Amino acid sequence: MKPDMPKTETAAATAAAAPRPRPSKPVPSPSDANRPFWAGCAAGELRLKCCKACGRHQAPTRAACHCGGLAFDWVTVSGKATLFSYTVLHRAPDPAFKDDLPYVVAIVEFEQGGRLMSNLVGCAPEAVHCGMALEAVFETVAEGIGLPKFRPA
Secondary structure (H helix, E strand, O other): OOOOOOHHHHHHHHHHHOOOOOOOOOOOOOOOOOHHHHHHHHOOOEEEEEEOOOOOEEOOOOOOOOOOOOOEEEEEEOOEEEEEEEEEEOOOOOHHHHHHOOEEEEEEEEOOOOEEEEEEOOOOHHHOOOOOEEEEEEEEEEOOEEEEEEEEO
């Protein structure tokens, strides 16, 4: 330490040089409206809403069916899907996702019907194309919380 350097400047320089903790990714917070979906993901199965009026499958976030129905049953679906649309992220929306770059954000369409936004894994971004066959896989991110992701089938 230089004799003319105040101790507070030395402590600040040391703190700045220390490695910073890695930012953590957000974890879903299940609510009463979507708890069956997250419970299914934690158990390694995909559950969607099924409209009691028309039988159409819905994403867990939809409050009403396309037919106007408001009553749903939760049903387990196969997890087989096709890629409806996607984008490749090259800039992280949050520092916690920087190590994942580039990654694919996808809208998948299930064989039973219904769509869900998720991520594609196990496939290079340049190999991704609309219409490709996919299957659900689950990543445990916290106790009792699994994230559905999709890989080529």
